[in-house]
Amino acid sequence: MTLRLPAFLNLRRLEGRMVVPFLALLAVVQVSSWTITDASIRANTEQTVRAELQTSQRVLEHLLTQQVEQRAAMLRDFEHSYAIRQLLANADRLSKTDLELSLSHELESKNQRLLKSGLIAYTDSQFKLVAATAPEAPDFAARLPALVLSMAKQDGASTPWQSHLLLRQGRAYLIVAVQVKAVEPGGWLLMADELGAGPLQELRMLSQVKSSFMLRLHPDEAWHTQGSVLNKVQTDALDQQNLHEAGAIKFKLGADDMRGMLRPLVRDGEQELAVLLLRNFDLAFETFDRLRLTLAALTLLGLLTFALASLLMARRISTPIRSLANTADRLGHGDYDTPVQALSGAAEVSDLARSLESMRQGIRQRDAALNELAFKDALTGLTNRAGFSRLATRLLARPGGHCAVLVLGLDRFKHVNDVQGHEFGDLLLRKVAERLGPLLQGDDDVLARLNGDEFALLLNLGDEAAALGLADAIRRNFERPMQLGEQTVDLSAGIGISLAPQHGYEGKLLLTRAGLAMMEAKKRQSGSLIYTPGMDVASQESLSLLGELRHAVEAGELRLYLQPKVDLGRSQVLGAEALVRWQHPVRGLVPPMHFIPFAEQTGFIRTLTTWVIAASIRAWAMAQAQGLPMRISVNLSTRDLLDQDLPDKIMRLLQAHGATSQALCLEITESAIMDDPQRAMGTLAQLSELGFKLSIDDFGTGYSSLAYLKILPVNELKIDKSFVMNMEHDLGDAKIVRSTVELAHNLGLTVVAEGVESAKAWNILAALGCDEGQGFFIARPMPEAHFFNWAKGWQAPDLNGDSTATVLEQLKTDPLI
Structure with missing residues (x-):
């Protein structure tokens, strides 16, 4: 027997969708309010307890002063x-x-x-x-x-x-x-x-603070009780706390939650005397219990009142909607003769009833219009993909029919859309259609817009020479810039060609193979290409590689490698850069250069980035557990940086492993920023606000503007290894490294150098003020399991062998202006 929920609790019903989400939202708001208030009360109690402890400390000092004065007076009488x-x-x-x-x-x-x-x-x-x-x-x-x-x-x-x-x-x-x-x-x-405990007893009579004199014989030892107002059980429990450092403390004393303050009184050699002031936090917090219960009652009452009001409102709305739903069902089954009954009530419901009646009357006219639009592109008025395939198939069905199909894909159209907006992009597509139309000579030739920035041309009775000639005519036509208002647009495109009957007898197949040729022409930047069977193989291999990559993530074939980063001045391990390797069951260990570019091209890089971030957080947690405080650096691609949900995804991964944003340093290349500066900077701003350390990777190899660098919320520049590896022999590279370090420090950024391959490079970088370094001289990338043992046993190499005097002297003779 299936249990049916009431309508107001069933999320598939209108009443449920109106009542449940808003009731849940109110519950979240009310519970959050109660939680915040409770936390505020607890914080105020903590502050009050701290104030009591500080006051008690001053009272105790006054009592000790009184004891001194009393004993001095007794001695004077004795004198x-x-x-x-x-x-x-x-x-x-x-x-x-x-x-x-x-x-x-x-x-x-x-x-x-x-x-x-x-x-x-x-x-x-x-x-x-x-x-x-x-x-x-x-x-x-x-x-x-x-x-x-x-x-x-x-x-x-x-x-x-x-x-x-x-x-x-x-x-x-x-x-x-x-x-x-x-x-x-x-x-x-x-x-x-x-x-003795005399002053402590007097303090206990004046306040609710309990106290003990604590003594330790050596700074490395724990405190033990010297005198106390606590009973023996509490004193024994206190001695088991292993207190070491002075200051504010929290601990359990039996069943009581205590707040304490350990304050030194006097030190004599290695011996030290302190007083531990204790306040029962639970007793202090009890004074606010009535307020907390009142808030809880108000929260529950608000939820019940809102639930009842929401249910009544939902019922008033859902009844006429249910009637209109029955009418819509009749229309869906083809009953266009029964008029839609007018409904009284809310104006929106009456308007909906009238709209359904209008729909009933005009549905036949719309059917005719839809049949025509099914084969037309609404933006350009050209034939669409379905219409093009139908026309090509009809043409090929004629005896002895042959034709040529050209698929044209515009270059950089997405960039135009992103920069100039979709209205400008639509105008550009219409102008491209106007230019392509006159290039067709035959009456039966067809021009179509397939989708996005792709167009198709059908040449009746066309052969290879005619197709190549048309492709060349398109290329020469596109050499003339297009003027759209005040904007000048340079056009270029990749063109793929398929021929019938050589490459197929169906319109859809010819379109597919011409599309493959177009993609290959774009990849080779060759302008136009004729389809060959090998393009199918390449396409299948790409699909196979993508499938294998997906399987690699699911089957745990990816491996995390870590390359250490050290402080060049203090010779300390600060962290590591996370790198991914693919342990393929057949190909062995696949280096990243063989699959990362493909992942970038297909968009699968986001999945790989998520895997690397999760693995890096796990590695960070393992390092923390082994007493190795460090930060893991993770590279973000262009697609990652343009993902507006990236900050939330990373925070969810951190929370799942109990880590904070301080665990990661996110590295971004200059090209990733420059592809779409506005969106990239928005994502970087969110990451910076969440507390992530941000680094610009491969700095100096891109084409970024210093104006962007000035406003980017980054914390670190990473000098590309191409400059670092040659600076020992190339003064120009050494100057670039020095200038980069100076620029970064003037902007308040730290500097990391890649490619530290020798002790001489280390010494030069340290002399130039570079903060951190990584490279084969320090360590090669290694599996995460090996990294922790390496970090524990690592010692700074001998840096006295190679002299840096020549390079540094040359730099001194050519100072920065």
């Missing part, structure tokens, strides 16, 4: 205690041992009763330790001169809290010192406490 003053005042009357024991006892007593510090020590004015409450006091006393120096630089102001932090044996301490001024001979009181 003024009676016992300390008495001991120091009588220091010269006591032995060193008695003084040390008495001070140690007093320091320990005060510490236990009041200060509760980890360590209190007293040093003389020369920072020599006298007494202390802990055996590790010498390590802290050694820090005292640096602390006093930092205090002195503040000119009485509070010392920065960083100066009071000390890292010792993988632990962090807060040390404070005050100078004893109450009695002579003075000295210093020192207090040291291990840095």
Whole structure:
């Protein structure tokens, strides 16, 4: 049993085509709006969390400063205690041992009763330790001169809290010192406490930020927790994050999505102390949940309302349309007697009913007109292909009939259409027809327009001599330029000739063989040619090659080869140029020169380009996975550049492999740009906006205008190897290379040199400022599987063997003006 969809959901019905697409469009718009808003809310939350973390950092710094000031105040109170003053005042009357024991006892007593510090020590004015409450006091006393120096630089102001932090044996301490001024001979009181989670607890009470002190013993090691407000499970999970670098971080802490900021506090040798500030992103994002739910509800309500309104509107339109469709069916079956019923409702529907009635009344007249037009060309009024074949067949059916068929194809007509427009092209075709007509002498001779820029001439009783004579007359006639308004057009054409009965007895066959001869005449630029059987073979071989190429793509016979590109100054591999090879099952490895020109001619080059781009993106992804950051260069042909859908095709391939436009450099030849500058520049502008690096290949061998180069959105010029390979011996080529490098750099472009065949060429290019190079001296093209191993093990060659002094000195004596 077949399930039938309702009319408003069936895309084959008018109601469905009205409701479903617009409903889908609204759904896309609504969902996109909700998605963008949700993303904006998330971005604002991220920004708010970052601001909270930065504020918490400043609060923590203030808390640390408060701790320093509190400890300093406690020491100052201790300094003024009676016992300390008495001991120091009588220091010269006591032995060193008695003084040390008495001070140690007093320091320990005060510490236990009041200060509760980890360590209190007293040093003389020369920072020599006298007494202390802990055996590790010498390590802290050694820090005292640096602390006093930092205090002195503040000119009485509070010392920065960083100066009071000390890292010792993988632990962090807060040390404070005050100078004893109450009695002579003075000295210093020192207090040291291990840095605990006290400031972090205070910070947690003031904000929703959790924090931990992080310590690492060496820059290459990961951070580990020193003190934290997190519980043990969270602390263990934090230590497993393997944090290395300071800055903003994102990670999962259990089930919580956390945002953090790791900020260094102090560095002592290779040890470093930092604070990690953490904010639960999920909790921050929850405040916006009501807004997100409201947006989702509005989106759903809008979709339902629009669906109902669209359905009602579609029903009102489809009912009269269905009635008119039934009327059209009757007309299609030949019922021209039943009048078309007038319909009330929308003006467009009533107009359609009246139009159907007019069609019913005039259909017989139109049938007669169509029969006549079936054999006439509407543009020129000449016989068309069908009429020409019919006339030729009738002529050949006469006893002893023979004739000659000439097929003429204009040269560069497509270029005229593209540059001057189709109206100008139509006018040109009419003028060509007017010129060809008088060249026919016989009453039964026929002139026809086959299609596009092709014309056919039929010579009754014509032989080879008559056909060649007519072809020569056409050539001489076309030597006179044609004036169309203010434009002068130079005409030329290729002419193919077939003869009956030598080459066939049917009009269609003669046309086909004359057409083959015409194509061969165009290819050889010979003006006119008479058909030979070998032309059929060439045509069949072309069709065979095209079929084999299609099979090669489908059967995976194409191979991607890569030729490395290196930075000439830093001797680093930057990327590679993608090249295609054909691994034919019978012919072996077919080089590109044997099939690329044919692909260009037939238009199959677009399929090959798509294959190369996809293979290059896969190679780029493999390079990334192996830690080889690079860019793959891909050549685009003229047909590729004139394809307005090219940017979208490339972006779809990139997205399919998770790559960006930075993965590719697109190389375009000068001739590809100059064939149709306007369309080419439009495509280049789209590619540039998408972020692709664009390069002009074989620069210097074409005929491009510098005015175009100035406005083209390209990033790179590629000097043709014909200049690079000869510049060691030809000063003129060296000057061209130098001028090209200067021109490119003045335009803000980088320069790549092809054909680097020796160390001397490398050195000359590097001295001239050329950025990159490629050539056999660096490496030949290689299969992609070999390329990655080569790139990993490649080392710059020895460049000291060949001297470049002669060439460079000659260039210096002939500077650029």
